[in-house]
Amino acid sequence: MDNLRQMLATMSPEEFSAAARERELEEWRSINRFCGKCGSSMQPHANAAERALVCPKCGYAAYPKLSPAVIVLVTKGNKILLQRNTHYKFRNWTLVAGFVDAGENFEDAVRREVMEEASIEVRDLRYFGSQTWPFPSNIMIGFRAEYASGELTADGEEVVESGWFDKANLPEIPLKGSIARAMIDAWLEEQDAAQRDA
Ligand SMILES: [Zn+2]
Numbered sequence: 001m002d003n004l005r006q007m008l009a010t011m012s013p014e015e016f017s018a019a020a021r022e023r024e025l026e027e028w029r030s031i032n033r034f035c036g037k038c039g040s041s042m043q044p045h046a047n048a049a050e051r052a053l054v055c056p057k058c059g060y061a062a063y064p065k066l067s068p069a070v071i072v073l074v075t076k077g078n079k080i081l082l083q084r085n086t087h088y089k090f091r092n093w094t095l096v097a098g099f100v101d102a103g104e105n106f107e108d109a110v111r112r113e114v115m116e117e118a119s120i121e122v123r124d125l126r127y128f129g130s131q132t133w134p135f136p137s138n139i140m141i142g143f144r145a146e147y148a149s150g151e152l153t154a155d156g157e158e159v160v161e162s163g164w165f166d167k168a169n170l171p172e173i174p175l176k177g178s179i180a181r182a183m184i185d186a187w188l189e190e191q192d193a194a195q196r197d198a
Pocket of ligand 1: 038059060
């Protein structure tokens with residue numbers, strides 16, 4: 001398993017953020033050794049405070065880039081949607097997630113990913129929070145959404161199995177420290193509070 005990923009559960013948010021920044025900058029330098037426009041060797045920006053690599057020949061400047069990915073906790077009554085993905089190294093269950101495509105906003109990406117992976121429509125999207133995810137240069141944007149319509153069906157390609165789970169029947173869930181786990185934990189607290197109030 002990736003070392004930083006493994007350490008995520010035990011690091012403070014500040015430690016993780018610093019390690020993530022190092023990791024992302026290292027990746028950025030390694031993929032920008034040559035100018036993407038003319039192929040010349042890139043150099044650090046003359047102003048050291050400017051975080052950019054610059055092409056001395058054509059002037060193209062490369063700044064660190066992140067790939068945004070949405071992740072969504074879909075609820076249906078007192079249950080949540082969890083699924084197992086084929087391409088994950090980790091076999092536990094997790095939330096629907098995927099990269100934002102060109103021309104999409106985050107909400108479009110949430111609706112598309114849920115439709116593609118689970119064949120359902122969702123409504124009432126609400127922002128949850130975000131997390132840097134340096135594997136290698138991503139940022140996860142978390143949403144909550146309510147089930148609207150359709151029959152839950154795993155796509156069979158990316159997702160091998162999916163289901164609705166209430167808090168008494170949760171399968172193995174993502175590691176502490178991940179935004180997926182934070183979203184599930186927040187939902188669990190709501191469930192406990194609802195039970196206390198009932
Ligand atoms: Zn160039």
